[in-house]
Amino acid sequence: MLIILDRDGVINEYDGNYICSADDWHPITGSIDAVARLCHAGHRIAIATNQSGIARGFYDVDELDAMHDKLEQLVEAAGGCIDLIAYCPHHPDDHCRCRKPLTGLLGQIQSHYHLDSLAGAIMVGDSRKDLEAAFAADCQPVLVRTGNGTDTERHLDARPIPGAEVAIYDSLSTFTDALLSAEGW
Template sequence: MLIILDRDGVINQYDGNYICSADEWIPIPGSIEAIARLCNAGHRIAIATNQSGIARGYYDIDALDAMHEKLEQLVEAQGGCIDFIAHCPHHPDDHCACRKPLTGMLDQIRDHFHLDSLQGAFMVGDSRKDLEAGLAEDCRPVLVLTGNGVDTAYHLETRPLPDVRQFDNLAAFADWVISTNL
């Protein structure tokens, strides 16, 4: 099964400030191991991440590549693999098609895996934008309560989205997926 992950606040620590270097990119405890466990259970892992810090001039594509290289090396050291990373480098005012909640990055992921649709894939995020993008592509939406997740969960009480599963963190989600043999 394909599992699509948001990055900031799901895999790595995120407090609302831009992460501008590999040194600032710090995994949430248990997230790297969770990705590796999902891989070892036969799941494919893709990442869809908004990175407007590039358009804002806070960091460049080389810095983003270094962050992703760090992520991939950490996952590989645990025996896992990130199959594909899609990122949106645009500013929100650019009105691009890839910035979540739009689905351009999910379309890239679908095309990368040569799939007709993403129906049934999981979209794991910490924000409403992640969940909305996943729902637009018939993914199963999952909210983790790391990063912006607690705030997102609070707002979902007044503006709910359908069929959103909620977990404390990526490790708890991985435990559930693996234990239910999905």
């Protein structure tokens, strides 16, 4: 199964401030192991992340690459593999098609895997934008309470995403526990 992860707030710590360097990029406890366990169970992992800090001038593509190299090295050291990291470098005012909640990043992932659709894929995020993108691309949306997830959950109660059933877990690690348990791992 294809599992698409948001980055900030799902894999790494995120408090609403931009993460501008590899030194400032810190994984959430258990997230790297969770990615490795998903890989070990045969799941393919892709990441879809908005990174408007590039357009805002907070960091450049080389620094983003350093953050992603750090992430990939940690996952590989734990025995896992990230197949693809798709990111949107644009400012929200650029009106691009790749910035979540639009589905351009998910389209890149679908194309990478040569899939007719993303039906059956799971997308894990911590924001409403992640959930809306997942639903629009026919993925199963999953919310984690890390990062912005607790606030997102509170707002979902007041304003649900029409037609979307959103599974909610405390973290990527608890989502992984539940998924692998259901699969008999």
